[in-house]
Amino acid sequence: MTYPAPRAVAGTRIGFPPWAQTVTGIVLVAALFEIVPQLGLVPAAYLPPLHDVVGALAEEAGRSQFWFALYETLRGWAIGLAIAAVAAIGLGVLIGTTPFLLVATRSTIEFLRPIPSVALIPLAVLLFGADLRSKLLLIVYAAFWQVLIQVLYGVQDVDPVADDTARSYRFSRRGRIRYVVWPTALPYVMTGLRLASTVALVLAVTGELVIGAPGLGQQIALAQSGAAIPTLYALVMVTGLVGILINTLARWAERRMLSWHPSMRGEAVA
Amino acid sequence: MSAVLRRLAATMALPALLVVAWWWTSDASTNFYLPPLRQILAAFADVWIGDRFATDVLPSLARLAAGYLIAAVVAISAGVVIGQSRVVRGIAEPGLEFLRAIPPPVLIPILILFAGIGDQMKIIVIAVGAVWPILLNTVEGVRAVDQVLIDTARSYRISGLSRLRHLTLPAAGPQIFAGLRQALSIAIILMVISEMFAAREGLGFAIIQFQRTFAIPEMWSGTILLGLLGFVLATLFRMVERRVLFWYFGQRAAARDH
Numbered sequence: 001m002t003y004p005a006p007r008a009v010a011g012t013r014i015g016f017p018p019w020a021q022t023v024t025g026i027v028l029v030a031a032l033f034e035i036v037p038q039l040g041l042v043p044a045a046y047l048p049p050l051h052d053v054v055g056a057l058a059e060e061a062g063r064s065q066f067w068f069a070l071y072e073t074l075r076g077w078a079i080g081l082a083i084a085a086v087a088a089i090g091l092g093v094l095i096g097t098t099p100f101l102l103v104a105t106r107s108t109i110e111f112l113r114p115i116p117s118v119a120l121i122p123l124a125v126l127l128f129g130a131d132l133r134s135k136l137l138l139i140v141y142a143a144f145w146q147v148l149i150q151v152l153y154g155v156q157d158v159d160p161v162a163d164d165t166a167r168s169y170r171f172s173r174r175g176r177i178r179y180v181v182w183p184t185a186l187p188y189v190m191t192g193l194r195l196a197s198t199v200a201l202v203l204a205v206t207g208e209l210v211i212g213a214p215g216l217g218q219q220i221a222l223a224q225s226g227a228a229i230p231t232l233y234a235l236v237m238v239t240g241l242v243g244i245l246i247n248t249l250a251r252w253a254e255r256r257m258l259s260w261h262p263s264m265r266g267e268a269v270a
Numbered sequence: 271m272s273a274v275l276r277r278l279a280a281t282m283a284l285p286a287l288l289v290v291a292w293w294w295t296s297d298a299s300t301n302f303y304l305p306p307l308r309q310i311l312a313a314f315a316d317v318w319i320g321d322r323f324a325t326d327v328l329p330s331l332a333r334l335a336a337g338y339l340i341a342a343v344v345a346i347s348a349g350v351v352i353g354q355s356r357v358v359r360g361i362a363e364p365g366l367e368f369l370r371a372i373p374p375p376v377l378i379p380i381l382i383l384f385a386g387i388g389d390q391m392k393i394i395v396i397a398v399g400a401v402w403p404i405l406l407n408t409v410e411g412v413r414a415v416d417q418v419l420i421d422t423a424r425s426y427r428i429s430g431l432s433r434l435r436h437l438t439l440p441a442a443g444p445q446i447f448a449g450l451r452q453a454l455s456i457a458i459i460l461m462v463i464s465e466m467f468a469a470r471e472g473l474g475f476a477i478i479q480f481q482r483t484f485a486i487p488e489m490w491s492g493t494i495l496l497g498l499l500g501f502v503l504a505t506l507f508r509m510v511e512r513r514v515l516f517w518y519f520g521q522r523a524a525a526r527d528h
Contacts, residue, residue, distance in 0.1 A: 021360025029365040046383045107281040108288065111497075114455065114504035118462045118474075119496035122481035122489050126303050202373040206459075209375055210466055217376065224379035236376050243371030 048230045056230035057237065066219065073215035073242070076132055076204045080139025081197055088144050089189060092151025097173075097181060102152070113149065117142040117203060118210075125211055135207035135215070142203045143196035147189070154188025155181055187258055194250040201246055205239055216242070305487045314491035322476065327495075330473040333389060334461045337396025341453060345401045346446060349408025350438060359409065370406060374399030374456060375463050382467070392464040392472075399460045400453035407449025411442030444518050447511050454507055458500055473499075 034050040036042055048056075060066040095101045117138050124134035158181055166176045208217025216239055223232040293307045318327065352362050378395055385391035415438060423429075423437050439446075465474030477492035512519060 016357055016360070018360055021357060022364050025361040025364040028361065029368075103280045104284050108284045111285065111501050114500035115497035116455065116458045116462060116500050118459050118466075119477075119493045119500075121462075121466070122477050123303075123493060125481060126486070126489075202375070205373040206375040206463060209378075210463060220376050220379055224382075229383070232379055236372060236380060239376050240368050240372035243373065244368065247371060 045229065048233060052230040053233045053237065056228070057234035060231065060234055060238075069214060069216050069219045070238070070242075072132075072213075073201075073204050073208065073217070076135040076139060076207070076213070076215060077197075077200050077246075079132075080136045080204065081143055081193075081200045083136070084140045084143035084196060084200070085147055085193060087140075088147035088192070089151055092148050093155060093177060093181065093185070096152050096155025096185075097177060102156075109145075109148070109152075113145045118206065121207075121210055124207070130212040130214075132213060134211050135204055135213045138203040138207045139200045143200045146196040146199055147192035150188040150192030150195075151185060154185030157188070158184045187261055190254040190257055194247075194254055197246050197250045198243065201239075201243055302484075303486060305490065309487040310490045310494070313485075313487035314494060317476075317488050317491055318495055326471050326473055326476045329389075329471055330461055330465065333392045333464075333472075334396060334457055337393045337460070338400055338454065338457045340393070340397040341400035341457070342404055342450060344397070345404035345449070345453075346408050349405045349446075350412055350434065350442075352405075353409040353412025353442070354438075359413070366402070366406065366409075370402040374460055378464060378467055387467070387469070392461070392469075395464045396457050396460045400457040403452035403456065404446065404449040407445045407452075408442060411445030412438055414445070415441040440517075443515055447515060451507060451511070454503060455500070458503065462496065 030050055033053075037044040037047045037049045095105055120137055120141060124137045128134040128137070162180050162184075163176065166180045171179065204215065205217040205220075207213055208215035209221050210217075212218055212221065216235060220232060220235045220239075223229075223235055289307075296304060296306045297308060299306050352358050374395075377398055378391075381391055381395050381398065385394050419437060419441065423433055428437065461472075462474035462477075465472035466478050469475040473492070473496065477489060477496070480486075480489035480492060
C-alpha cells in the first residue's frame with residue numbers, strides 16, 4: 001500500500017528554503033545597518049554606517065592589543081567556567097546523592113542563587129583590584145549556580161528501579177555514582193554547562209567593562225572614552241561573534257558528549 | 271505538626287548556622303575589608319532604613335520595573351508574530367541570534383550615545399538586555415503549539431484575538447515564563463551596572479560610592495541589600511508564575527501522581 005507523499009507545510013519549504021531565509025535575514029540586517037545612517041535617519045556620529053564599522057574592525061584586527069584583549073577575555077572565561085563546573089559538579093553530586101544534605105541545603109541554595117553576581121563587584125575591586133581574579137570571582141559565582149541547579153535536578157531524576165537494581169547487586173556508592181547517577185545526570189550537566197558558558201562570557205566582559213580588568217570589555221570602555229565610535233561598534237560586534245562561537249561550541253560539545261543518549265539519537269533517526 | 275516543625279528546622283538550620291558562623295568568626299576581625307557582621311548590620315540599619323530608601327532604592331526599582339515591563343510587552347508581541355510564521359522566523363533568526371549573543375552590558379556605552387545618561391538610558395538598557403530571552407522563548411513556545419490544537423481552532427473558526435487569548439498565549443505560557451524568569455535576573459544585573467556607569471543616585475551608584483570612599487561596612491550592607499532584593503524578586507516571580515500558570519502546574523502534578 002502506498003501513501004501520497006506528505007505535502008510540505010504551507011509550501012514554504014519549496015518556495016523559500018531555510019538557507020535562503022537565513023541569507024535574506026543577514027543581508028537585510030546589514031543593509032539596514034548601512035542605509036539608516038546614510039539616509040540620516042540616525043546621526044552617523046551615533047550609528048556609523050556598516051562599512052565604517054567593518055573598516056574599524058579591520059583596523060582592530062591589525063593591532064596586537066586587540067588580540068591580547070580577546071585572549072584575556074577568553075582566558076578569564078575558560079578558567080572561570082572550569083572552576084565553576086568542577087565545583088558545581090562535585091558539590092552537586094555529593095548533595096544530590098545525600099538526602100540529608102539535599103534537605104538541609106535547599107533554602108540556602110534558593111537564597112544564594114538569585115543574588116546578582118554584580119553585587120560582588122565592589123568587593124572584587126577591593127580584594128583584587130583590576131585583576132584577573134576580580135573577573136574570576138564574578139564569573140565563578142554566576143556560572144556555579146547554573147551548573148549546580150542542573151546537576152541537582154539531574155541527580156534526582158535517577159530511575160528508582162535502576163538505583164535499586166544497582167543496590168541489589170551491591171554496587172558501592174562510587175559504582176552507583178559512576179554507572180547509575182552520572183549517565184542520568186549528564187544531559188542536565190551539559191545543559192547547565194551550556195547556560196553557564198553564556199553567563200560566564202557576560203560576566204567576563206562586564207567585569208572588564210566596569211572594573212577595568214584587561215580584555216574586550218576594557219577595550220570597549222577605552223573606545224568609548226576616546227569617542228572612537230566605529231571602533232566601539234566593531235568591538236561590540238566582536239563580543240557578539242564570540243558569544244555565537246561559544247554557543248555553537250557548547251551545542252557541539254553537548255551533542256558529542258550525549259551522542260549515546262536517546263534524546264540525541266532520536267533526532268538523528270527522525 | 272511534627273512534620274511541619276521538622277521541615278521548618280531543615281529550612282532554617284543551615285542559614286542560621288551560616289549567619290552565626292559569620293558573626294562569630296568576623297566579630298574579632300581587624301581586617302579592614304572584612305568587618306564584623308555586627309558593624310555591617312548596624313550600617314545596614316543606618317544606611318538603608320531612612321532617606322536612602324527613597325532617594326536610591328525606589329528610583330532603581332522604578333527603572334527596573336519600567337524596563338522590564340517594556341521588554342516583556344515588546345518581546346511577547348514580537349515573539350507571537352515571529353513565532354507564527356515560518357518565513358518571518360527564518361529571516362529574523364540570524365539577526366536575533368546575533369543580538370542575543372552580545373553580552374548586554376556592552377550595549378551601555380552605545381546606548382549612552384543615544385539616550386544620554388539619564389533615567390531614559392537606564393530604562394532602555396534594562397529593556398534592551400531583558401528583551402532577548404523573552405523574545406526567543408516566546409518564538410519557541412508559539413512555534414511549538416500543538417498542531418492538532420491549531421487545526422481544531424481553525425475548524426471552529428477561532429481566529430484573531432480570541433485565538434491569541436485562548437490558544438496561542440496559554441500554550442506558549444510555560445515557555446514565555448521561562449524567558450521572563452531569565453530576563454528578570456538579567457534586568458537586575460543591568461539595573462545595577464547602568465547605575466555604576468553614570469549616575470547620581472541609585473542602588474548601584476550608592477554601592478560603588480561606598481567602595482570608592484572605603485566605607486566598607488556600608489558597602490557590605492549594600493551587597494546584602496542587593497542579595498535580598500534578588501531573592502525577594504525571584505520569590506515574587508514564582509508566586510506570579512504559580513498563579514498565572516496554575517493549570518500547568520496542576521497538570522504536571524497530576525501527571526506525576528499517576
